[in-house]
Amino acid sequence: MSVESIPVKHGTIVAGREMPEFSRIGVEPITGACGAEISGVDLSKPLSDEVLREVMTAFEHFLVIMFRDQDITVEQHKAFSRIFGELTELPQAPTYAGHADMQEVRREAHEPVSVVPFTKFHTDSPFLPRPPLCMVMRALEAPKYGGDTAFANMYLAYEELSEGLKETLSRLKVVYSGKDIWCQNAKLDKDKQLRLREGHSFTEDQLESVHPAVRTHPRTGRKAVYVTGAYFKGFEGWSMDDSRSLLDYLAHMPHKLQYQCRIRWKKDTVIVWDNRFLQHCGIHDYQDERRHLIRTTIIGERPI
Ligand SMILES: [Fe+2]
Structure with a gap:
């Protein structure tokens, strides 16, 4: 569904832009950088056009939207997800309960952190030709305290760069590859291995892509840094040594608190985040608690 422009609250800047006005849903920004808690919406039922329009506006503006107390079935989860686009499988992420188009992030109470991939800031599956637009994730079980997910607004990171670095990045492309994740994992000791999907039908060609270092929103034209260390194989035409120093600088950017929000998970919390x-x-x-999140993945456009 496309987002038409809706009125803005003049003077209130949040997530780097004027706050839209909402009349059908409750929208409470989480920080000044990104994220909003949405209230007055029951995800087990189809949404009216007016509510849908405001949910999509909130998603585009805040990039991560959160709904509490959504005790929904897997089919209701998928039906809600489809308002954002077409669901896609992922080659590497473990699936949930036999649903090829659902993934899970699960760490059992006795398991080490290493069982879940990427505990540093990253974007998911950038090696795909059309990486995910967003994920719709629901908590089945969350630790009593801790186990939050942190997010960083990469529009804000881009907008604060100097004009010189923006100019350099505008010409750079990044090579991302997921081809070697299984064999790299197999080399690790058993207790250090990630939980990965066993098999998939993606071709080798679909596991490596070259994408722009600065990504542009196809509707608004707003730009963001699109560089992450996960699956990073270098800037196109650069050696790995040369690539590494610039990557280190850019990979540090999401750590700035002023770009971030955190989601505290509770059972039946649902979030949608723009990947x-x-x-x-x-x-x-x-420690010693189970964290179990399930999700769908919505296919995105080829990055521009
Ligand atoms: Fe991730």
Whole structure:
């Protein structure tokens, strides 16, 4: 569904832009950088056109939207997800309960942090030709305290760069590859291995892509840094040594607190996050508790 422009509250800037006005849903920004808690919406039922329009506006503006107390079935989860686009499988992420188009992030109470991938800031699956637009994730079980997911607004990171670096990045492309993740994982000791999907039908060609270092929103034209260390194989035409120093600088950007928000998970919390213009990371600051999140993935456009 496309987002038509809706009125803005003049003078209130949040997430780097004027706050839209909402009349059908409650919208409470989480920080000044990104994220909003949405109230007055029951995800087990189809949404009216007016509510849908405001939910999509909130998603585009805040990049991550959160709904509490959504005790929904897997089919209701998928039906809600489809308002954002077409669901896609992922080659590497473990699936949930036999649903090829659902993934899970699961760490059992006895398991080490290493069982879940990427505890540093990253964007998911950038090696795909059309990486995910967003994820719709629901908590089945969350630690009593801790286990939040942090997000960083990469539009804000881009907008604060100097004109010189913006100019350099505008010409750069990044090579991302997921081809070697299984064999790299197999080399690790058993207790250090990631939980990966066993098999998939993606071709080798679909596991490596070259994408722009600055990504542009196809509707608004707003730009964001689109560089992450996950699956990073270098800037196109640069050696890995040359690439590494610039990557280190850019990979540090999402750590700035002024770009971030955090989602505190509770059972039946549902979030939708934009995987194109946010980076995220799970925070494993808890022990001896189970954390179990399930999600759908919506296919995105080829990055421009
Ligand atoms: Fe991730």
